[in-house]
Amino acid sequence: MSAIEALYIFDEHNATILEHVYRGRPPTASVLLPLYLSHPSPQPSLIYLPNTHPPTLVYSIIQDRLLFLSPSSAESEPLLALEFLHRVADALEDFLGSPLLASKIESSYDVVAQLLSEMCDGGLVSNTEPNALRDVVEAPNWVKGLLGGVGLPSSSPSLNPSSQTPFSLPRPSLPRAPSAATANPVPWRRANVRHTSNELYVDIVETLSITLAPSGRPLSALAFGTVAFTxxxxxxxxxxxxxxxxxxxxxxxxxxxxxxCVRLGRWKEKPGELSFVPPDGRFVLAGYEADLLGDDHLASFTSTSSTSKSLASLNLPATPAVSVSLGPTGADFEVRLSISPRFQNKPSASTASSSSRGGLGSRSASAFSATGTTAHPHIEEVKVHIPLPAAVRTIADLRTSRGDAQYAPGDTGIEWRVAAKDVAALLASHHGGSVSASATLRGSVVGEEEEDEETAPSVSLEAGSRWEYDEDEGGGYQTSSSVEPAQQRNGNGKGEAEAEQRSKRRVALNRVLMPSSATVSFSVKGWLASGIKVDALMVDAKRSKGLGAGVTPYKGVKYLTVSRKGVEARC
Incomplete structure (x- = not known):
């Protein structure tokens, strides 16, 4: 059976801030860390160390610049150990606050020790649900004050001191398991939850991963979705x-x-319908993957379908296109950013009056920095990253039609940022129609080979030339040619051919320095690439308990599509 042997936490300076051993005699933190760091960066999540006794597997994650390590000397399930590390990091962040800092762990070790003991007992993972942990783990003083200020129980019922009679001696309050009468039948939800305002929020976030061919045809298009529920x-x-x-x-x-919490039988019986009792607070309800090209997109490569139809099916907010080897020497390149007019930003008044869908009200604009609905999607700041080969020394004459481009000699790429106001101005100046608005970036590459060729002296060793060294003229080589005038005329034609060859050689050298791709980062509010929508969010009054008669929770839905260098155009 898979077991957790120990947990070590290190800060950003690789100093040990916590050692917690569950079972066995695993390698200590001081022994394990150098062996882990000896592997080339970035280190994988699973590393095998054969030099330890016995040989050890090391599982690792990094969160908020803190390193979590868990050794295992026996065969174990990798996903179990990695998921346990993620649950520990999330629990510490939930109890100690975000971001997770080394000083918070060191100053609240009593809370951390309770968490680690409850989440894993003797090496066996037991209780990792945040709501259940709040019932059995004493929160820090500042957290108790915060929870008490909003009307929530400031401490766990199981940790409260027992009632004392005037004649009984005081005794310390020890944690004890909830009794059968007060035990929560739902392990992922806290008992006796009370809220002054009843609210239900659904946030569907999709992250894009799209690759476009040089012709603009999509090679692959995936969307990874997360259904966050509050x-x-x-x-x-x-x-x-x-x-x-x-x-x-x-x-x-x-x-x-x-x-x-999701009832899988209900999903299998009625696909698209999620029936569940939610945990208290914010959590991830579901995740999925969506192929935006469909199952038969591989067969379309053998057909004669046009590229425009393939691009129209994706309807991306922003796409890049790279043109290389431009100019007489092939040293220029151009990146064209196209933005769809469908995502033109509308005034906030129109978005504020958008209608609800499926009986769901729209959430207030304070939840996001700017409004965005399904009728009027809102595109945020667009960033284009152009990676450059290592042989590029600098970029000359870098200019953009919109936005700002940042590059310094020695950088691995160019960052082109088009702010939201520039995107709005670009779309406002667009004349409409189905043609996308576009902005361009142009530049010229300069490499070591090109500079050395221009600065090197031109020397031609031709037959019939005699080389002499003249000291009286200050030193230097001189030639005296015995070539006939007719041969000199032939030499001019040969010089033109050599110049043409040098020009071709320079174009070939510059072609190696050209960027090979460009990626786009953006976020769009009110739009999902997969087209998934929330039809309804209902409360089953017959199954619900303690909600109160006539209480109708407020409901809201938000859609967000994010591309973190997810749309890549190759050339």
């Missing part, structure tokens, strides 16, 4: 979330994963 409802609510997509939910998503 439940601030009293009692034990029973919810139903209905998802839909233009081509059917089963034809749109693949590889779905769900929180343990």
């Amino acid at each position: 439940a601030k409802v009293s009692g034990v609510p029973d919810l139903i979330l209905q998802l839909n997509a233009p081509g059917g939910i089963l034809n749109t998503i693949s590889l779905p994963v769900f929180h343990p």
